[in-house]
Amino acid sequence: MVTHKTTEQASLTDTEKPVLRAKRVDVYYGNNLAVREVSLDIFQHKVIAFIGPSGCGKSTILRCFNRMNDLVPSAKVKGEITFKGKDIYAPKVDPVELRSQIGMVFQKPNPFPKSIYENIAFGARINGYKGDMDQLIEESLKKAALWDEVKDKLKQSGLALSGGQQQRLCIARAIAVAPEVILMDEPCSALDPISTLKIEELIQELKLQYTIIIVTHNMQQASRVSDYTAFYNAEATDDGDKIGYLVEYDDTETIFQSPQQQATQEYVSGRFG
Amino acid sequence: MIEKTAQNSNHDRSNLYDTALKKRYGIDNIFAVATWSAISISVIVLAVLLIDVCIDGIPKLNWNFLTSFPSRNPEEAGLLSALVGTIWMMITVAAVSFPLGVGAGIYLEEFASDNWFNRLVEININNLAGVPSIIYGLLGLQVFVRLFEPMTGGRSILSGSLTIALLILPVIIVSTREALRSIPDSLRLAGYALGATKWQIIWEHIFPLAIPGILTGTILALSRGIGETAPLITIGALTFISFLPENLQSAFTVLPIQIFNWVSRPQPEFHDLAAAGIIVLMVVLMVMNAGAIILRNKFQKKF
Numbered sequence: 001m002v003t004h005k006t007t008e009q010a011s012l013t014d015t016e017k018p019v020l021r022a023k024r025v026d027v028y029y030g031n032n033l034a035v036r037e038v039s040l041d042i043f044q045h046k047v048i049a050f051i052g053p054s055g056c057g058k059s060t061i062l063r064c065f066n067r068m069n070d071l072v073p074s075a076k077v078k079g080e081i082t083f084k085g086k087d088i089y090a091p092k093v094d095p096v097e098l099r100s101q102i103g104m105v106f107q108k109p110n111p112f113p114k115s116i117y118e119n120i121a122f123g124a125r126i127n128g129y130k131g132d133m134d135q136l137i138e139e140s141l142k143k144a145a146l147w148d149e150v151k152d153k154l155k156q157s158g159l160a161l162s163g164g165q166q167q168r169l170c171i172a173r174a175i176a177v178a179p180e181v182i183l184m185d186e187p188c189s190a191l192d193p194i195s196t197l198k199i200e201e202l203i204q205e206l207k208l209q210y211t212i213i214i215v216t217h218n219m220q221q222a223s224r225v226s227d228y229t230a231f232y233n234a235e236a237t238d239d240g241d242k243i244g245y246l247v248e249y250d251d252t253e254t255i256f257q258s259p260q261q262q263a264t265q266e267y268v269s270g271r272f273g
Numbered sequence: 274m275i276e277k278t279a280q281n282s283n284h285d286r287s288n289l290y291d292t293a294l295k296k297r298y299g300i301d302n303i304f305a306v307a308t309w310s311a312i313s314i315s316v317i318v319l320a321v322l323l324i325d326v327c328i329d330g331i332p333k334l335n336w337n338f339l340t341s342f343p344s345r346n347p348e349e350a351g352l353l354s355a356l357v358g359t360i361w362m363m364i365t366v367a368a369v370s371f372p373l374g375v376g377a378g379i380y381l382e383e384f385a386s387d388n389w390f391n392r393l394v395e396i397n398i399n400n401l402a403g404v405p406s407i408i409y410g411l412l413g414l415q416v417f418v419r420l421f422e423p424m425t426g427g428r429s430i431l432s433g434s435l436t437i438a439l440l441i442l443p444v445i446i447v448s449t450r451e452a453l454r455s456i457p458d459s460l461r462l463a464g465y466a467l468g469a470t471k472w473q474i475i476w477e478h479i480f481p482l483a484i485p486g487i488l489t490g491t492i493l494a495l496s497r498g499i500g501e502t503a504p505l506i507t508i509g510a511l512t513f514i515s516f517l518p519e520n521l522q523s524a525f526t527v528l529p530i531q532i533f534n535w536v537s538r539p540q541p542e543f544h545d546l547a548a549a550g551i552i553v554l555m556v557v558l559m560v561m562n563a564g565a566i567i568l569r570n571k572f573q574k575k576f
Contacts, residue, residue, distance in 0.1 A: 071465060073387065100468025110459040112478055122477060123467035170463070177467055 017085065019044045019181060019211050020065055025079035027060050027069065035060050035244040037079075040230055042181075047207050049222035049252065050215045052232030052267070057244025058215050061232075062183050065213065066102040067095040083181075100127050103174035107186040109166035111158035111173070116141075116150050119158045119169055123177040136176055143209075144172035145202050164195025171202065175210075182206065184214040188221065200225050219268055222252065229255040231264045330548030338549055342515040343531065347542035352550050354514040355531035358430070359499060359557065361518055362527055365434035366441070366498050371491055374442050378449025378487075383475055402443035409440045410507025418508050426522025428509040433525065436504050441494035448490020452483040485569040492565035496558055502529040528554045 018041035027035040035057030042048055050058035060069070067088065069075040081088050088098055100123075111119050120137045129136065137154070141147040146168040150161070158169050167187055174182055184203075188196040203212055203225045216222050222229055230249040234242040248255060248264045259265050266272055341351025377398075385391040413436030417425050425432045456479050464474035505527060513534070514526045528550060535547035 066466065068462070068465065071462070096468050096470055098468075099466055104466035106459065106462060106466070108459060110457075110463045112460060112463065113482065114478075122464075123469070126467070126469050126473050126477075173463075173467065 016044060018042055019084060020213075021080075021082045022061070022064070023080040023082075025061065025064060025077065025081060027057065027064060028074075028076040028078070029072070030074040032241050033243050035232075038232075038246045040246060040249045042211060042213065043228075044180075044211050045207055045209070046227040047203055047212045047214060047225050049226035049229045050213065050232060051217075051219060051222050051229060052244070052247075053234060053272070054217075055242045055244065056232035056234040058230075058232045059185055060244065061246075062185055062213060062215050065181070065183055066099045066104055068099075068104065070095055100177050101179050102181045102183060103177060103179035104183045105167070105170050105174055105185070105187045108190050109163055109170055111161070111166050111169050113157065113159055115155045116158050116161070116169060117154040120173050120176045123173055127177055129176075140172040140176040143175050143206070144168045145198065145205070146172055162195070164191050164198060167191060167195070167199060168202065171199075171206075175206075179210065181211045181213065184212060186215050186217060189217060196221070219256075219270075223256050226252045228252060231255060231259070231261075231267060233263050233267070326548045326551050328548075329545045330550075330552045333545050333549035334552060338546075339553070343513055343534075347540060347546060350535075350543075350546055352528065352531050352546075352553065354517060355526050355528045355550070356553060356557075357517050358514070358525040359527045359554075361430050361521075361525065362434050362437065363495060363499055363561070365430060365521065366438045367491070367495055369434060370438040370442050370445055370494070370498075373438070374445025374491070374494075375449050375487055377442075378446045378453065379475065379480075381446070382450045382453040383471065383479070398443050398446055402447060406440055406501055407503045407507055409436055410504030412436070412439070413504060413508045428511070428524055429522045430518055430525045431521040432508055433505050433510055433527070434521075436508055437498040437501055440501065440504060441498045444494040444497065445487075445491050448493070449483070449487050452486030452490065453479060455486065456482050481572070484572045488565055488569050488572070492562060495561060499527075499558060499561070500529055500554070502527075502533055505530055506533075528557070 020042040021040075023039050025035070025038045026033060038057075038061055050062060052058050063069045064077050064081055065083075065088075069077060077089060083098070083102065087093070112122065114122075117137055120140050121133055124133065124136055138147060138151075141150060146165060149165060150156075150169075158166065161169060167190075171182070171187075188199050191199065200221065203214065206212060207227075214222075214225065228249065229252045231247045232244050233247045234244045236242055248259055248261045250259070255264060256268050259268065337349075338351045339356065340353055341349060342354055343352070344350040381391065381395060381398075385394075413432060417432035417435050418427055421432075425435070460478050460482075461474055464478055469477075510530055511524050511526055514524065518525050532547045532550040532554065535543040535550065538544075
């Protein structure tokens with residue numbers, strides 16, 4: 001289905017247009033180049049895994065897609081990132097509005113120290129949700145596979161839940177804003193294997209309605225949940241800094257079974273990283 | 274054979290390491306005693322002061338003392354005007370310094386970008402917290418009493434309150450910033466990721482969590498303000514007032530000034546009145562602190 005995707009023109013053979021497209025994206029922190037020349041296309045209702053060793057820039061690139069890097073004063077993004085054809089770094093694009101369309105789930109579950117109900121209602125309220133709030137909260141919790149566990153204690157603190165439940169609450173919170181894309185930055189790295197499995201099953205459900213990009217250190221996870229996989233690597237510069245770059249982007253099976261690049265082959269077979 | 278190896282390795286270990294447990298526990302004990310002495314000295318000094326004040330002052334404490342104006346006759350003298358003046362002033366100081374201090378703290382911590390101007394402001398605020406209070410008195414005299422006389426009414430409650438508010442402002446700003454800084458960034462990120470603006474995040478998530486810390490800092494600052502004497506004497510608060518303030522532009526006195534006045538009289542009867550005044554001042558202080566604790570607990574109960 002997909003051929004291979006490291007070059008700029010490389011168009012995945014899918015006929016539809018990509019939801020997100022990065023073109024020769026460089027990210028700087030201050031004057032240091034952190035990630036260079038990343039180009040990739042992300043298609044609707046797919047799960048895309050970003051894998052690679054620490055410091056390869058996979059989280060950095062992830063945070064470019066909803067402009068969370070704007071919050072780091074020294075961060076600079078060059079190149080072009082488009083969301084449904086529009087440049088998200090264009091001056092007239094409002095990052096606040098963008099983030100309501102591209103949600104995010106973080107490494108460590110970070111529910112607000114408020115009730116389960118309030119955790120979900122907050123995002124909807126600030127984005128001017130006009131429908132029935134109770135219904136939205138039930139739907140969001142059901143989609144996040146958490147409803148049965150919490151339906152009788154919606155007024156309790158979100159912090160009273162277990163780590164895995166908290167992370168699903170964070171997913172429910174992201175869904176309630178009706179985003180098109182959900183970015184997940186190592187969502188399972190702080191969770192036990194059973195909670196991890198639940199989140200992975202959830203991701204399979206969610207991709208029917210959302211596009212999901214997931215950063216993971218766990219290669220089994222990438223191979224289980226994703227349709228496409230992007231492998232990033234880092235090279236050291238003369239003064240000891242690391243510059244990350246995209247090595248190979250292809251469908252997950254190809255990346256894990258017959259990657260084109262030797263570095264990918266070595267990484268997915270566990271020989272480094 | 275195996276046993277022998279084990280013995281050998283044990284032997285090696287005691288050659289390489291001297292665990293000296295006895296010596297280490299000894300040092301533990303020395304520090305336990307040293308820190309215990311530090312706390313006992315503070316408590317003993319405080320206890321002696323309180324007992325001394327209570328012995329002198331409690332016999333003089335009665336309803337008349339609280340409801341009479343000062344007088345040349347120690348039998349008739351009371352501190353009504355000073356007590357009412359202190360209450361008026363604390364309310365005004367709180368009303369002025371809380372919004373200003375918390376606002377400035379929020380700006381510096383959440384909104385200000387890291388540039389030379391904001392760093393300069395920051396350094397100045399930290400330094401202001403250490404400026405002697407009499408300097409604030411001189412500032413208050415020039416600015417509030419003289420320059421703004423038409424508005425403040427000269428040596429009035431308003432002038433005194435503004436001076437004390439300035440004095441405690443740096444403390445409130447610094448404690449607001451500390452309280453905001455202690456809220457984990459992950460909550461801010463969570464808010465941003467949902468498409469919240471800065472103010473929505475601060476108002477809905479950061480501020481409610483920071484409020485207990487902010488209140489604690491504010492009350493500590495007000496407690497400092499309530500005991501200040503020097504700046505108020507500098508701006509010319511009167512020491513003998515036999516009427517109650519009618520509005521913010523009235524002349525006034527406060528408890529510490531009244532106490533100071535009584536202590537400086539030669540007659541020993543007035544010294545006992547001063548002790549009674551100190552007890553009243555401490556009760557007012559404790560009521561304020563208790564109020565702060567109740568408020569803080571009330572806010573903390575929301576998760």
